[in-house]
Amino acid sequence: MAEVSDLADVVELVVASLDRQHVGYYITGSVAGALHGEFRATNDVDLVAALDPTSVALVFRDLEAHFIGDEEQARRAIATSSSFNLIHNESYLKVDVFPLDSAFSESALTRAISVTLSGRSRSIRVCTAEDLVLAKLRWYRLGDEQSAVQKRDLKNLLRLNATRLDMAYIRHWAPALGVTQLLERFVREGDREVSGG
Numbered sequence: 001m002a003e004v005s006d007l008a009d010v011v012e013l014v015v016a017s018l019d020r021q022h023v024g025y026y027i028t029g030s031v032a033g034a035l036h037g038e039f040r041a042t043n044d045v046d047l048v049a050a051l052d053p054t055s056v057a058l059v060f061r062d063l064e065a066h067f068i069g070d071e072e073q074a075r076r077a078i079a080t081s082s083s084f085n086l087i088h089n090e091s092y093l094k095v096d097v098f099p100l101d102s103a104f105s106e107s108a109l110t111r112a113i114s115v116t117l118s119g120r121s122r123s124i125r126v127c128t129a130e131d132l133v134l135a136k137l138r139w140y141r142l143g144d145e146q147s148a149v150q151k152r153d154l155k156n157l158l159r160l161n162a163t164r165l166d167m168a169y170i171r172h173w174a175p176a177l178g179v180t181q182l183l184e185r186f187v188r189e190g191d192r193e194v195s196g197g
Contacts, residue, residue, distance in 0.1 A: 006091040007031070008117050011045055014086065014095055015124050017062040018049060024100070025049040026112035026125045028135050030153070035115055036129040037156045043093055044085075048127075050100040050109065051078055067095075104134065104173055129161045130169050137179040137186075145182070158190050 011031065018025045026032075029046025051059065053075055060071045067086040074097070077084040081101040085094050100109060108131035114123040127135070133154065140150040158165070167187075174180040 005119075006088075006093060007042070007045065008120055010088045010091060010093045010095065011117070011124060012120065012122050013063065013066050013088075014045070014047065016122065017059050020062065021055045021058050023049055023051055023055050023059070024109050024125075026109055026127045026131075028098075028108075028127045028132060029096075032126045032132050033136075033153050033157065035126055036132055037153065037160045045093065045095045046098065047095060048098045048100055048105050048108065051097070053078065066090075104131075104176060107131070107173070108135075129157060129164065130166050133157050133161075133165070133170055133183075134173050134177055134179070137174070137182050138177045141177075141179055141182055154186055155190065158186055162190070 011027065015025070015027075026048055027045065028048055029044070030042040031045050051074075056074050056078060057071065060069060060074065063069070063086065066089060068089055069084065069086040074084040076082075077097075078099045081099055083096050083098045085096050087094050098105075100106060108127050111128050111131060112125040113128060115126045116123045136150055136154050136157065140147060140154060143150065145151075170183065171180070174183045
């Protein structure tokens with residue numbers, strides 16, 4: 001697995017480029033999970049960005065000395081609301097870039113918080129714990145609820161942030177993402193674990 005410093009270096013390179021192009025973004029996935037919950041070793045970074053064909057071309061030009069990527073694949077990903085990746089050419093860390101393609105991701109973008117990683121000076125935009133819970137519920141559902149890693153991440157996120165989560169916000173977005181029943185199942189399981197039932 002990647003060193004934390006390598007991961008931070010890669011995040012900063014991509015974020016600096018997005019900032020230069022004035023592209024809104026937020027970090028999600030396991031990097032956000034480490035900031036809101038427990039650290040989990042990872043070799044990739046998940047990022048949602050408001051890219052369009054013009055800005056994606058500028059970002060690719062900006063990052064070409066540091067990353068391997070397919071600009072045409074990125075253009076297709078933006079057009080079809082799918083993801084594309086950038087691979088750092090020294091550490092081989094992967095950045096999975098998802099387009100800002102829904103009302104939920106737009107909401108998550110407006111709510112994203114600025115965080116400065118330990119030992120770093122540049123702040124990065126990271127999704128809130130609530131938006132991470134919702135995203136992970138959706139990823140777990142899309143994976144036919146088979147991922148033990150996503151399940152563990154969700155349980156930890158809900159447990160570690162129990163007193164701080166805005167559950168009204170989470171329950172507002174859950175139907176739009178098709179995860180209402182899944183959310184309530186995780187909440188019930190968490191309540192049973194706390195009560196020892």
